[in-house]
Amino acid sequence: MVGRRSLGRRFGWLWAAYAVSAYGSGLGFGALPLIAVLVCRAGPAEVSALSAVGPAVGALIAVPLAPWVEFRRKRPVMIVTDLARFAVMATIPVAYAFGRLGFVQLLVVSALVAAAKIAFNAAGGAYLKALVRPDDLLVANARFESTNWSSIAVGPPLGGAAIGLFGPVTTVVADALSYLLSALGLAAIHDREGAPRSPGESPVRAGALLDGWRHIMGHPGLRALYLNNLLVAGLIMATEPLLAVLLLRQLGFPPWQYGLAFAAPCLGGLIGSRLARRVVARYGRPAVFRTVGTLRAIWLIGLAFVRPGVVGLVTVMAVELAIIVNMSLYTPVLATYRLEHTPGHLVARTLTAWSIGQQVSIAILTALGGLLADVTSPRTALTVAGLLILATPLLLPRHERTPRHEPELPRSHHA
Numbered sequence: 094m095v096g097r098r099s100l101g102r103r104f105g106w107l108w109a110a111y112a113v114s115a116y117g118s119g120l121g122f123g124a125l126p127l128i129a130v131l132v133c134r135a136g137p138a139e140v141s142a143l144s145a146v147g148p149a150v151g152a153l154i155a156v157p158l159a160p161w162v163e164f165r166r167k168r169p170v171m172i173v174t175d176l177a178r179f180a181v182m183a184t185i186p187v188a189y190a191f192g193r194l195g196f197v198q199l200l201v202v203s204a205l206v207a208a209a210k211i212a213f214n215a216a217g218g219a220y221l222k223a224l225v226r227p228d229d230l231l232v233a234n235a236r237f238e239s240t241n242w243s244s245i246a247v248g249p250p251l252g253g254a255a256i257g258l259f260g261p262v263t264t265v266v267a268d269a270l271s272y273l274l275s276a277l278g279l280a281a282i283h284d285r286e287g288a289p290r291s292p293g294e295s296p297v298r299a300g301a302l303l304d305g306w307r308h309i310m311g312h313p314g315l316r317a318l319y320l321n322n323l324l325v326a327g328l329i330m331a332t333e334p335l336l337a338v339l340l341l342r343q344l345g346f347p348p349w350q351y352g353l354a355f356a357a358p359c360l361g362g363l364i365g366s367r368l369a370r371r372v373v374a375r376y377g378r379p380a381v382f383r384t385v386g387t388l389r390a391i392w393l394i395g396l397a398f399v400r401p402g403v404v405g406l407v408t409v410m411a412v413e414l415a416i417i418v419n420m421s422l423y424t425p426v427l428a429t430y431r432l433e434h435t436p437g438h439l440v441a442r443t444l445t446a447w448s449i450g451q452q453v454s455i456a457i458l459t460a461l462g463g464l465l466a467d468v469t470s471p472r473t474a475l476t477v478a479g480l481l482i483l484a485t486p487l488l489l490p491r492h493e494r495t496p497r498h499e500p501e502l503p504r505s506h507h508a
Contacts, residue, residue, distance in 0.1 A: 117271020119248020151207025242362020
């Protein structure tokens with residue numbers, strides 16, 4: 094059982110810090126668009142820009158951060174990015190209290206938080222690889238995945254209730270404080286982290302910015318998984334605003350049913366993440382990539398057939414549950430494979446490149462989906478996304494490569 098396997102006190106602190114920030118982000122899920130509408134009186138175009146342009150700009154900001162993260166101790170980088178997110182998010186309630194909160198500030202906050210998140214995740218992946226044994230990487234990634242989905246299931250409903258009771262910036266305050274608590278949890282690890290080993294080149298050379306993409310595109314397995322992930326993540330996320338318009342505006346679903354349709358299926362993330370290790374042990378990782386990677390893509394077309402009433406609500410929940418169960422099983426296996434097949438001196442740059450590509454893909458496909466929905470209808474755009482994603486399993490690798498040889502990396506003193 095994943096839940097019974099001890100990975101040590103230091104991993105426990107790392108997991109706790111991740112959980113605190115994940116639940117804080119869950120509470121604050123959708124808070125910036127909501128504040129844009131309620132406080133800044135933003136229109137649909139501005140809200141769409143906040144959801145797509147902000148993270149895309151954040152991804153561009155993160156590009157030069159990759160070498161900086163790579164050649165520094167990872168735990169201090171994680172603490173700094175947590176504190177940066179706390180400080181940036183805290184500007185929102187302060188500006189709101191003084192009546193100075195504007196849309197431009199929300200856009201800047203969105204971009205900076207997205208950039209800090211990418212840097213944090215890159216440092217976190219490299220730190221995790223040094224902290225736990227290779228055999229425990231899948232267990233560790235499955236625990237993070239389980240925490241992520243449980244925070245999405247619980248956080249938004251509680252956040253919505255808190256906003257209704259205490260005002261629009263309440264969940265932003267909770268989200269900001271969660272980053273501060275995460276930084277304190279990371280500081281409590283007291284890890285004797287070794288100095289990162291430079292492969293001999295200057296970490297600030299121009300080419301270092303692209304080393305992550307070079308590694309991904311030069312590795313057949315990672316290249317296939319990367320291209321597949323860009324399309325799958327982008328197409329799934331592109332359906333969210335389309336489905337919101339279809340359910341809330343055209344089919345007349347009340348907001349509480351809309352929230353339930355997305356929150357309840359997230360509990361399926363607990364199922365998939367807990368099954369990951371046993372499924373890999375029984376069927377092997379190549380089979381998981383092929384089979385589960387296909388299963389996470391075939392259900393999206395079901396959203397095009399949503400109808401009003403209880404049947405429509407059940408349809409959305411069933412489709413989302415099927416996608417999430419397979420995603421939560423697939424993702425920790427992918428994360429483990431990515432770490433195993435990336436040399437230690439490239440982990441941060443590779444994870445940064447992966448995150449940037451995903452953010453840009455989501456932004457582009459979301460914008461294209463919105464344009465198609467304007468020209469045709471949200472249901473037509475959902476149908477196109479559902480059909481396109483059916484082709485993505487063709488990009489999945491058919492065979493697994495053995496990891497490249499790399500010199501032993503400096504490890505945590507108690508790893």
